[in-house]
Amino acid sequence: MYVTTGAIELKLPEGSNRILVKNLFLSCDPYPISGAGVAEDLDSGDPEFKKGDLVWGLTGWEEYSLITASMLFKIHHTDVPLSYHTGILRGEFVFISATSGAVGELVGQFAKLMGCYVVGSAGSNDKVDLLKNKLGFDDAFN
Template identity: 65%
Template sequence: MNCTGKIKVFTPQTITGYGVAKIVDSSNPDFKKGDLIWGLTGWEEYSLIKSTQGLFKIQNADLPLSYYTGILGMPGHTAYIGFYEICSPEKGEYVFVSAASGAVGQLVGQFAKLLGCYVVGSAGSKDKVDLLKNKFGFDDALNYKEERNLDAALKRYFPNGIDIYLENVGGRMLDAVLLNMRVNGRIAVCGMISQYNLEHPDEGTRNLLCLVTKRIRMEGFLVFDYYNLYPKFLEMVVVPLVKQGKITYVEDVAKGLENAPNALVGLFSGCNVGKQVVVVASE
């Protein structure tokens, strides 16, 4: 019971999340015993999967299987769709990525660099900022927790303004970005992690009038709508880039299902460095 007197009742349910699994039994001829798959599974050692929608067979088992929860799976595909499909980027454009060391952000930044864009990322610790600059090849990176005035910070990093923003956080970062967007800018809204767990919504976004004055397109998307592009992304884009070493990928691995709750909670305060993975069982 919280202090306003409301009672919240939780019905225990298995938490779902993107996982990699091996099929131990199947009545579906397309998925045979021994096949490796990725898709929505349960936080449990054995899952009964009733729908094959959004379930993909793993063909390239020579790459680390955990990559299919990240760079080769939903987050990687999200980065690809958000950057290429939603933002229609061009060489030389100025790209800003928030939550840039996360599973989506680190890839967006690397895709943008490969295209010849100028890329700056924001993250919440010195370690992450170093990672962005030294491992992922971002042109620059900022620690948003050390910036009292995000608008002024963005003006330092982008004196010419921002063409493309990959929005992962929302809140005051979005407000500062709007002030620094260039004419005809694009904002792909992947998520707004700062807004997910607020008891009351925060102060709100105040600079939306910039959408008009700068003719900005701001578009939310969910990667489920782009499953038809997944095979192309996987085979033509990301697997070759990973195998050629042109893209780097960092995971933060927790071991054991019993450590999954702490790993989840840690995401909201930025404890993870790179994609948070939980190893439930090894082959």
């Protein structure tokens, strides 16, 4: 085994409209290939983003990601810990998909406790009724 060290320059390919980010926080969602993340913009081919911007969105479980701008949102206020952007505290509105299971039901209830407007998607009218009338979701549909 040989251990070598080296350096590479991280930059976008010429003409790219993507964003190169360094991931700072990653969600602990049950699918580890990608998930919600908070990152710092290192190089941007999109005029809406610039070096140093803090962003959140769908990132890879890796140290650096090359992402399309449509997958990212700027973080304008840093008055809460950046890690909050990877979980249920992403904003004032939370959409919970596939809430027929316990995880979605709990996430919806946590979001309600944090003052979010919660909408659920369920597989039957009985589950829609459960979400709206027993668990307190603001809206739900089948």
